[in-house]
Amino acid sequence: NIDPESLLPKLPSPDELRPFPTTCAVIFKGHEGRVRSVCIDPRGIFLASGGDDGCVRVWEVLTGRQLWSAKLADDDAVDAVRWRPGKDTAILAAAAGEDIYLMVPFSIISPELEQNSRDILDAGWGYAASNPSKTANVVSTKELPAKWSRPGTRLEDKGVLVKVTVRSTVKVINWHRRGEYFATVSPRGQSSSVAIHTLSKHLTQLPFRRLKGLAQSAQFHPSKPIFFVATKNSIRSYDLARQELLKILQPGAKWISSFDVHPGGDNLIVGTYDKRLLWHDLDLSTKPYKTLRYHKEAIRAVRFHQGGLPLFADASDDGSLQIFHGKVVGDLMENATIVPLKVLRGHQIKSRLGVMDIDWHPREPWCVSAGADGTCRLWN
Amino acid sequence: IGPTHDTAEASQSKVQIRLTTRHSDIELPEDPGVLLVSTGLRRYALSSLVNNLLHTEKPIPFEFLINGQFLKTTIDEFLTANGISAESTLTVEYTRALIPPLHVASFEHDDWVSSVDVLSNTSSAGKWAASDSVRAGQERILSASYDGLLRVWNMSAELLAISPPPNNSGRITSVKTAKFLSPTKIVSGGMDMTLRIWNYSDSSDPTESASITPALELYGHNWGIESIAVHTPSSRILSASSDTTVGVWSAKSSEGTPAPMNLLPNSTVASNKRLKLSKNSAKPVPQRGPLSILTGHTSPVSSVIFAPNDSTVAYSASQDHTLRTWDLPTSALVDTRTTGHSLLSLVAMPKINLLATGTSARHITLIDPRTSATTIAALTLRGHTNAVVSLATDPESIYGLVSGSHDGTCRIWDIRSVRPGTTELGGGQVGESVYSIERESAKAAKKVAGDGVKVFGVSWEKEVGIVSVGEDKRVQVNRGTVGNGG
Numbered sequence: 065n066i067d068p069e070s071l072l073p074k075l076p077s078p079d080e081l082r083p084f085p086t087t088c089a090v091i092f093k094g095h096e097g098r099v100r101s102v103c104i105d106p107r108g109i110f111l112a113s114g115g116d117d118g119c120v121r122v123w124e125v126l127t128g129r130q131l132w133s134a135k136l137a138d139d140d141a142v143d144a145v146r147w148r149p150g151k152d153t154a155i156l157a158a159a160a161g162e163d164i165y166l167m168v169p170f171s172i173i174s175p176e177l178e179q180n181s182r183d184i185l186d187a188g189w190g191y192a193a194s195n196p197s198k199t200a201n202v203v204s205t206k207e208l209p210a211k212w213s214r215p216g217t218r219l220e221d222k223g224v225l226v227k228v229t230v231r232s233t234v235k236v237i238n239w240h241r242r243g244e245y246f247a248t249v250s251p252r253g254q255s256s257s258v259a260i261h262t263l264s265k266h267l268t269q270l271p272f273r274r275l276k277g278l279a280q281s282a283q284f285h286p287s288k289p290i291f292f293v294a295t296k297n298s299i300r301s302y303d304l305a306r307q308e309l310l311k312i313l314q315p316g317a318k319w320i321s322s323f324d325v326h327p328g329g330d331n332l333i334v335g336t337y338d339k340r341l342l343w344h345d346l347d348l349s350t351k352p353y354k355t356l357r358y359h360k361e362a363i364r365a366v367r368f369h370q371g372g373l374p375l376f377a378d379a380s381d382d383g384s385l386q387i388f389h390g391k392v393v394g395d396l397m398e399n400a401t402i403v404p405l406k407v408l409r410g411h412q413i414k415s416r417l418g419v420m421d422i423d424w425h426p427r428e429p430w431c432v433s434a435g436a437d438g439t440c441r442l443w444n
Numbered sequence: 445i446g447p448t449h450d451t452a453e454a455s456q457s458k459v460q461i462r463l464t465t466r467h468s469d470i471e472l473p474e475d476p477g478v479l480l481v482s483t484g485l486r487r488y489a490l491s492s493l494v495n496n497l498l499h500t501e502k503p504i505p506f507e508f509l510i511n512g513q514f515l516k517t518t519i520d521e522f523l524t525a526n527g528i529s530a531e532s533t534l535t536v537e538y539t540r541a542l543i544p545p546l547h548v549a550s551f552e553h554d555d556w557v558s559s560v561d562v563l564s565n566t567s568s569a570g571k572w573a574a575s576d577s578v579r580a581g582q583e584r585i586l587s588a589s590y591d592g593l594l595r596v597w598n599m600s601a602e603l604l605a606i607s608p609p610p611n612n613s614g615r616i617t618s619v620k621t622a623k624f625l626s627p628t629k630i631v632s633g634g635m636d637m638t639l640r641i642w643n644y645s646d647s648s649d650p651t652e653s654a655s656i657t658p659a660l661e662l663y664g665h666n667w668g669i670e671s672i673a674v675h676t677p678s679s680r681i682l683s684a685s686s687d688t689t690v691g692v693w694s695a696k697s698s699e700g701t702p703a704p705m706n707l708l709p710n711s712t713v714a715s716n717k718r719l720k721l722s723k724n725s726a727k728p729v730p731q732r733g734p735l736s737i738l739t740g741h742t743s744p745v746s747s748v749i750f751a752p753n754d755s756t757v758a759y760s761a762s763q764d765h766t767l768r769t770w771d772l773p774t775s776a777l778v779d780t781r782t783t784g785h786s787l788l789s790l791v792a793m794p795k796i797n798l799l800a801t802g803t804s805a806r807h808i809t810l811i812d813p814r815t816s817a818t819t820i821a822a823l824t825l826r827g828h829t830n831a832v833v834s835l836a837t838d839p840e841s842i843y844g845l846v847s848g849s850h851d852g853t854c855r856i857w858d859i860r861s862v863r864p865g866t867t868e869l870g871g872g873q874v875g876e877s878v879y880s881i882e883r884e885s886a887k888a889a890k891k892v893a894g895d896g897v898k899v900f901g902v903s904w905e906k907e908v909g910i911v912s913v914g915e916d917k918r919v920q921v922n923r924g925t926v927g928n929g930g
């Protein structure tokens with residue numbers, strides 16, 4: 065008699081899969097109320113965070129020192145913060161209510177880098193005025209999809225240089241890898257729920273006038289002109305060049321909270337409010353390749369390591385983060401190896417909310433989390 | 445010999461020992477030759493034996509090493525544990541026991557303290573200066589703070605001088621590192637990417653107060669400066685920057701290159717506007733550029749030092765996991781040692797040809813930088829529970845180290861105190877700390893990951909003791925019994 069289990073390939077043990085984060089190294093304190101979003105800058109030096117206090121804060125990753133902050137809103141939370149990719153600028157995008165702000169925290173960068181960053185943000189002023197025909201065919205006679213303006217002296221003196229006002233509260237920001245475009249998602253925005261913004265033209269476009277379902281998140285493919293949009297139950301991929309639908313993934317979830325695309329572009333993880341984490345291999349089928357049920361409460365954020373380490377993580381309202389090994393093999397015949405590595409605990413649960421967001425360091429096996437308890441934490 | 449007869453029982457076995465030491469000031473006046481002692485003896489009885497042989501007036505506590513390992517048990521238990529025959533003659537090395545360093549003072553600041561340096565007759569700046577330029581009791585402590593200011597203190601915790609705030613067009617001024625170049629010159633670096641040379645006047649005239657005044661600004665880094673090293677005889681300064689480079693500078697304005705225009709505070713419209721709007725009335729000082737910028741690291745450089753016996757060679761440690769060796773006259777990268785972790789601190793142990801580097805992975809790795817060395821990590825020191833961000837050597841033992849960590853402790857190590865490591869941790873030799881110094885400010889509180897009490901800098905000088913600084917906004921001085929170091 066052969067035990068069928070013994071025929072399955074053995075998964076490596078976590079000990080063989082080091083390095084991965086195991087310990088809380090830094091606690092970032094300063095936000096009043098929940099921290100909603102975290103993002104480490106492309107060099108791995110600064111952590112940006114946004115929260116219910118309407119503030120964006122920038123911290124020194126290694127020490128937890130707060131270096132810069134700006135209060136963007138009195139009544140709205142900062143729901144998303146994302147650094148512009150690339151090392152030629154230091155530009156941070158953050159959303160509070162219906163406003164997306166683009167900022168250069170000049171006090172922590174060199175005059176030269178400040179100037180490069182300002183030049184990138186300033187290039188688009190006046191574009192709409194000098195190119196009426198191009199903007200006209202986007203908006204026709206209707207209301208503009210977004211208004212690009214200067215945020216006023218108080219914020220400009222802080223380095224907050226551009227305000228983009230859309231029609232409905234923005235919950236998600238994701239940049240295109242080249243830093244020329246960024247996408248925003250306003251779940252209650254109906255036909256204007258997904259917007260793509262062009263930085264050099266200060267131009268906003270609404271590519272999906274008839275999106276079926278409530279938009280949750282959206283992201284650019286890491287290398288191809290493909291765009292992913294998640295609604296409550298499914299994730300669609302679109303060819304941006306041909307403007308056509310490519311695929312509809314069905315994670316089988318009641319309510320998707322978040323997803324992330326593997327840096328290789330062929331795999332995708334999905335987090336759901338119904339406590340599940342799903343791995344989709346885009347080469348296999350529209351159904352998940354693996355379903356992972358480890359959390360007792362909703363999963364709010366999922367993220368792949370972007371710097372070459374086979375790691376991914378999720379964040380949950382049960383107060384924990386879970387770290388996984390996720391190795392994608394180039395070979396089409398071989399499927400991804402997925403091994404749960406570590407549960408990271410430390411955040412306090414506040415009003416049934418736990419960990420709101422996560423990000424990875426660009427090179428190191430370190431991740432950072434945003435907590436409803438008002439802290440961010442670095443794990444290494 | 446007293447102790448042998450006093451403690452030995454007839455039934456207990458005996459062992460022949462030969463006593464040796466590496467420290468000339470505690471050598472035995474006459475060689476007692478081979479001694480026969482009871483295997484039931486422990487450290488304390490052996491310590492009495494050596495004190496008897498030395499005819500010391502006040503007993504000196506000693507530690508004993510057999511085959512490079514500290515004796516923590518009876519000799520008998522040691523022999524059994526290590527499979528050594530009691531028939532053989534044991535060579536027993538004795539060394540002054542480290543005294544647990546006691547807290548002697550704390551100096552309070554307004555903000556986090558990032559770095560500390562000591563000026564004493566035996567500190568490097570003191571040794572380079574004319575003899576007796578720092579008299580006993582006139583030692584000075586230099587602290588650098590996130591509030592952007594430098595402070596000089598005397599040993600009575602009196603603040604003697606504070607630096608004026610720099611005018612850098614609205615950029616953050618937090619200082620990360622500062623050192624005495626001489627009893628009258630200081631160099632500092634920090635988040636504003638600028639190295640600053642200051643004149644320090646200690647003012648021997650008691651009617652005048654001491655002062656720190658700006659003398660020179662050095663531009664060339666594109667991101668913050670994390671650490672500096674100085675070699676006063678050649679006026680050379682090295683800087684480690686988050687911009688992934690090491691800067692080589694002269695402390696003399698006559699030797700510097702022109703300052704790079706694109707990095708000056710008045711170089712861009714926005715920056716220049718803020719410069720003019722600021723109410724800072726600081727007098728302009730000369731601005732210069734680097735002698736050389738060393739490129740090769742791929743992530744922020746955390747620490748840089750001159751080779752202890754050759755000021756034309758530098759070592760740097762980086763978050764890119766590497767330790768690099770540089771030839772300064774040619775600006776050439778000579779050697780790269782790759783480790784498994786982000787490296788955050790670096791110190792040389794010159795007499796034993798090792799470099800100690802502290803990591804984000806909570807340990808200290810000892811590396812033999814000589815190209816002839818075959819193994820990368822000679823020894824790993826484990827015990828900290830968070831990043832090891834500062835290191836200093838024991839002024840009185842070539843085997844001693846102190847480390848400062850984000851876990852809120854300083855640990856004291858004797859690298860002879862080792863055991864074989866487990867395979868899980870990568871094997872090799874593993875050391876354990878001899879003592880741990882906690883922050884006085886947080887004695888009772890149990891802190892997660894050192895939260896609120898991270899140590900950022902540590903220094904160890906003979907006259908002053910162990911001086912550590914950190915997130916608790918304090919300089920903390922710890923010292924062992926006088927004459928016993930630490």
Ligand SMILES: [Mg+2]
Nearest residue numbers: 345347396398
């Ligand atoms: Mg595949």
